[in-house]
Amino acid sequence: MNQAIERADFDLIASWVQPGERVLDLGCGDGSLLKRLIAERGARGYGVELEGAEVLAAIGNGINVIQGNLEQGLAGFDDQTFNHVVLSRTLQTVRHTERILGEMLRVGREAVVSFPNFAYWKNRMAVMAGRMPVSEDLPYEWFDTPNLRFFTLLDFEALCAKMGLVIRERQVLDEAGRLVTEEPNFLGSLAVYRLGR
């Protein structure tokens, strides 16, 4: 992900967090988002991260990070304890997609999910040209990508409907981090959703 789109993703999420709210950031990396939510929004919360190097960095950033594997669910986190449970640009790397979405709305009142749109026009162009897309936003080759799930806005919304999840808000960004309003499944590089039950 490029920095512009990361900043835009975080800007959107930050704008949805009210002062003092409790946030759980799944796949929190080095804790940059939580650090920002704590500093700018007075939020409280925890991050969950699997990779040791990221956990180390998050601890150095003063983040209350819990090392753990999202694939094993969120056992140990109580029902409805968080205002927002965030999964920023991570859903595509999770194998148990439905389970993690269900778990997010078990422990939180709202799930905030962002993911790269594989139907973005540049990705479509790459496939039309016969190759899997590799770009600044999808910087991996097919054989070394951590991404397990390849899906689009339409795919995701169909899953939400199947699971009975309510889409409260959807924002779509292009590669420069600008909001996309028309043809989002074609022009949007990253989608950010607020989900509830």
Added chain:
Amino acid sequence: MAGIGIVAAQNAHFTQPLHLKGGGVLPAFGLVFETYGTLNAAKSNAILVCHALSGHHHVAGYTADNPANIGWWDNIVGPGRPLDTERFFIVGVNNLGGCHGSTGPASINPATAKPWGADFPVVTVEDWVASQARLADHLGIDAWAAVMGGSLGGMQALQWTLTYPERVRHALVIAAAPKLSAENIAFNDVARQAILTDPDFHGGHFYEHGVRPLRGLRLARMLGHITYLSDDQMAEKFGRRLRVGAGSYGFDVEFEIESYLRYQGDKFAGVFDANTYLRMTKALDYFDPAQDFDDDLARALARARAGFLVVAFTTDWRFSPGRSRELVHAMVHNGQSVAYAEIDSAHGHDSFLMDEPHYHAVVTNYLKRIKP
């Protein structure tokens, strides 16, 4: 980077009676301790290091009489090390009931003018914390910047946050558990039985018989040592290698692992006190802060005000990561400040003592939260 060099123990004597959880009273007691680094003017940079079953006050550096007598956690304490003596004032103390200079079973009982022996009370983690608080008073430390320990030492760090919530800013609870499992207590009891059934134990009054229950202590340590290592590590370090070319179909030392365990057992039995060993294992068994809260760990921990770093090691089966996660989940339930790292390490329970760069970096990064 070099360590802190020569260190010397100090003694503090306390004459106010100490009422113990088990009901006994110690009319007076002494604690032996070491300090490293400099206590700042605000007395806000002090870190207490609590020891585990076989540890003591000599945490870091070496003693003037013996450069080989290096502290048991020297790899983590010193200039530029995670517990940086350029920033922090580190205190190591030998626990009450110990055998390295603090009042314990081998000390003279003022009531009888003979060694306490079996009459020395069973002390608990809570009692240790209460006695350590006297030491904090003695040093003029109102609140520790952090209390830290591994294994049984981690239990003390946790207990500090419960007994004295206002006196601990951070607790580093490493390779610990909220209480022992039945399996853990079982291991401890086999170790105790080895000591208690040694003919040289004399019901704990062996000092006056001029003997020591070396066989029992040695067996206890051998058993304990097995549980501190991982299967993989033992396989890698010893495998099925023989010390001599071929098996002799007898019962002398043949396999390398036998040799190692016997060496460890002998070394330990030579320096440790059997009555202390019994009491340390009992303190482990009894530790259970949730017991008074209907086994609700979250309620038990609710009064803690400290920030926590909880660390577990993947191959530790004596105090497995699952036990540390119980602590973390209770703290998250309470909305308390906690970070949890699960370190990949091959060394089983003993990992907490190892010089493992990622583990040490986690401790270093956490301690950045402390602004003395």
